[in-house]
Amino acid sequence: MEPAKVTLEEVSGSRRRLRVEVxxxxxxxxxxxxxxxxxxxxxxxxxxxxxxxxxxxxxxxGEQVRREVLGKLVEASFHQAVDAHKLRVVGAPEIDADVLMxxxxxxxxATVDIRPEIVIxxxxxxxxxxxxxxxxxxxxxxxxxxxxxxxxxxxxxxDRTIVEAGDIVTVNLTTxxxxxEPVRREGxxxxxxxxxxxxxxxxxxxxQPRGARLRLEVxxxxxxxxxxLAGKTATFDVELLDIRAKELPPLDDDFAxxxxxxxxxxxxxxxxxxxxxxxxxxRAEESIREQLLAQLAARCPFEVPQxxxxxxxxxxxxxxxxxxxxxxxxxxxxxxxxxxLAPRAEREVRIELLLDAVAAHxxxxxxxxxxxxxxxxxxxxxxxAPARVRSLYERPELRHVLRxxxxxxxxxxxLVARARIVPATGDAEVARENQSR
Numbered sequence: 001m002e003p004a005k006v007t008l009e010e011v012s013g014s015r016r017r018l019r020v021e022v023x024x025x026x027x028x029x030x031x032x033x034x035x036x037x038x039x040x041x042x043x044x045x046x047x048x049x050x051x052x053x054x055x056x057x058x059x060x061x062g063e064q065v066r067r068e069v070l071g072k073l074v075e076a077s078f079h080q081a082v083d084a085h086k087l088r089v090v091g092a093p094e095i096d097a098d099v100l101m102x103x104x105x106x107x108x109x110a111t112v113d114i115r116p117e118i119v120i121x122x123x124x125x126x127x128x129x130x131x132x133x134x135x136x137x138x139x140x141x142x143x144x145x146x147x148x149x150x151x152x153x154x155x156x157x158x159d160r161t162i163v164e165a166g167d168i169v170t171v172n173l174t175t176x177x178x179x180x181e182p183v184r185r186e187g188x189x190x191x192x193x194x195x196x197x198x199x200x201x202x203x204x205x206x207x208q209p210r211g212a213r214l215r216l217e218v219x220x221x222x223x224x225x226x227x228x229l230a231g232k233t234a235t236f237d238v239e240l241l242d243i244r245a246k247e248l249p250p251l252d253d254d255f256a257x258x259x260x261x262x263x264x265x266x267x268x269x270x271x272x273x274x275x276x277x278x279x280x281x282x283r284a285e286e287s288i289r290e291q292l293l294a295q296l297a298a299r300c301p302f303e304v305p306q307x308x309x310x311x312x313x314x315x316x317x318x319x320x321x322x323x324x325x326x327x328x329x330x331x332x333x334x335x336x337x338x339x340x341l342a343p344r345a346e347r348e349v350r351i352e353l354l355l356d357a358v359a360a361h362x363x364x365x366x367x368x369x370x371x372x373x374x375x376x377x378x379x380x381x382x383x384x385a386p387a388r389v390r391s392l393y394e395r396p397e398l399r400h401v402l403r404x405x406x407x408x409x410x411x412x413x414x415l416v417a418r419a420r421i422v423p424a425t426g427d428a429e430v431a432r433e434n435q436s437r
Contacts, residue, residue, distance in 0.1 A: 013303035091307025113305035118357035165193030312345035355408035
């Protein structure tokens with residue numbers, strides 16, 4: 001195929017438009033080849049195979065032939081144009097093509113996202129604060145209290161009929177949301193006074209008698225986290241069926257043995273402290289990484305290709321296991337959820353592109369030995385047979401993804417190693433702010 005005429009336009013920092021023209025002789029030759037193929041295989045009444053005239057073939061197969069030829073010419077010329085201009089295309093092109101006409105050139109435009117050019121001059125001069133890692137007795141107490149709550153027993157309340165804070169009540173609950181069908185749930189357990197249910201429903205149960213029937217209205221703000229509730233008013237019909245008291249187990253060595261997999265309460269407290277300190281250290285390391293990536297992003301501004309963002313949003317949606325509320329419009333619900341996920345998706349893609357640029361700047365290319373070691377680690381972590389996991393990663397696309405992940409991890413390690421890490425200064429509030437960046 002002869003090279004097509006191509007002009008390149010810059011739409012934005014990460015978007016280009018290719019205007020392509022395939023010469024008329026090339027178009028006609030491809031149409032003729034397609035009709036010749038059809039003529040050899042067509043079975044038409046009144047004509048022997050290969051003998052049907054062009055006008056008959058045109059009447060029966062013209063539209064199909066032009067559609068196939070258009071796709072073939074666009075695909076071939078598009079790849080030629082991309083190679084000629086050395087574009088690193090990400091995502092599928094947006095094609096806008098004229099109608100294919102015999103004897104005339106084919107003209108179309110292809111709008112594509114490209115991988116941004118990220119110029120890193122140096123990794124020197126980056127600095128991050130390491131948040132203070134402090135685990136208090138109160139932190140340990142809170143975890144122990146949660147363990148006790150998780151294994152608490154419920155006993156019927158017979159000596160009173162009024163709900164008190166901390167009681168576990170059984171209710172039948174009917175929710176009416178404007179614009180949706182009522183949803184009824186029976187036998188719902190709520191802790192009176194807890195305030196975790198939407199609209200703090202549990203707090204309004206304190207002081208109510210067994211058998212009470214209540215109707216409560218709750219208005220949700222327009223920026224509510226659940227797009228199905230945002231800006232709407234819900235009505236809750238509550239029937240209070242039963243009251244039970246929560247009994248916590250004694251906090252002693254028996255509790256540690258039965259519920260904490262430790263011989264003594266002191267050993268359980270130490271294990272909880274160790275876990276909290278390990279998690280706090282992990283958060284501190286994550287804070288350092290986030291600070292350094294933020295500084296690097298400020299040094300190297302670039303536009304994130306929206307096709308990559310959209311692809312990441314789709315991945316996040318597939319991983320979220322979201323349940324669409326009864327009566328909700330699926331398209332609207334998922335659209336609003338996708339809009340909420342878009343900032344996170346863009347941030348994740350930006351970080352990956354930055355780390356790819358760091359890896360290129362530093363010449364980081366994971367070796368085959370490192371790839372094989374990572375595969376074995378995945379097998380051990382997921383309790384799978386190493387041979388099975390190795391076979392899975394023989395697929396080129398999965399091996400490419402794994403190699404890219406390894407390169408980004410090594411790039412992040414290089415970034416931290418080059419940076420100046422200093423202790424966080426100021427009071428605990430400052431340290432918490434640094435940790436949450």
